[in-house]
Amino acid sequence: MKYVIVPVTPFQQNATVLWCEETRRAAVSDPGGDLPLILRVLEREGLTLEKILVTHGHIDHAGGVAELAERFGVPIEGPQREDQFWIDGMPQQSRMFGFPAVKSFTPDRWLAHGDRVSVGNQVLEVIHCPGHTPGHVCFYHAPSRLAIVGDVLFQGSIGRTDFPKGDYDTLIASIRERLLPLGDDVDFIPGHGPMSTFGEERRFNPFVNG
Template identity: 55%
Template sequence: MTQQPPFQVQIVPVTPFQQNCSIIRAANGDAAVIDPGGEVDKLLAAAEAMKADIKKIWLTHGHLDHASGAMELKKRTGATIEGAHQEEVFWLSQIAEQSLRFGVDAQGENVVPDRWLDDGDTVEIGGVVFDVYFTPGHTPGHVVFHQKDARLAFVGDVLFKGSIGRTDFPRGDHQTLLNSITEKLWPLGNDTRFVSGHGPISTFGEERRSNAFVADHVLAGN
């Protein structure tokens, strides 16, 4: 997926969970990596092919398939880690244990962000600003990133094409997730495209029309 200037996006699936890690390259070459779940060598090779200089690591949440490569990537690039919300320390402090348990990345390290994010914050790379929205439900400290000029959002595991995030993990909550989707994502506009943590790109409008969990007609019938 390539976005017109001022930035480009390369989606790099990583780990056996095929998590969509996104590399955002600004026009000046500076880059942010969203949710480096592992396979850091693969991510660095993709960044090199883009001529992207990784300066930032942005985390939507702390599940191991999204964050287990964050500390290694920081050490190898000098990038700063921003996100998720401070409530996500619950999961970020379990990365090493979870990595070993699931065998995804034996080198996965617990993540200590350089900056916690909250609703209304912004993050920036190469002069491109993304708005931050606090979207709990899948996890307690989940956030999403939205670039309003490009009408593009990176939503982690809040919403997928045709589905929504799981809420059966510790500190997940189904109604909180529904509230995050309808109160934080839908107002961003039906024509806004979004990159999920897994699976294909969609638009909020398409999900409002056809998603089996959060389509307007489904929620109206609840």
């Protein structure tokens, strides 16, 4: 599995273009906006977009989903169904945060813990990690030891829990019980900021190393 991280929106959210090297078929995870930047990667690498993956329903992660899906005629997979109220409120989020007007959308496939999603010949595991939002999911590619974790965990920090239906204790449990057990050597792409490993966060992140 190959990938390129594309920071988008004024929030510098990490959209990720990931693809199967055998088939050159790709997915985009969390296309929050600035779609020309994402399309440039697809074109440069000669990739065929086959789906969009969404970790959760916040606008900086999902604001460009509807437009990208319509443009390419590809399905949307994720998040978990509990985030529907966030997706339904996407136009209101755009006004609140000063984003360009965006459309809400209905995923072609709501995801649940233990589901699998495919990108070309590659398969990623779906891990439901509520706390930042109730329907937040992460994606894990075991052969690459790579996880896409959205706003659950950051280098040295964790996602906010002061949004509607956020919960601090639930978020910490998601990290400790569902992400860290994947292994210290797993690299992860957070929703914002630099990559890290679960081992580094286990040792040095003050929110999860207690």
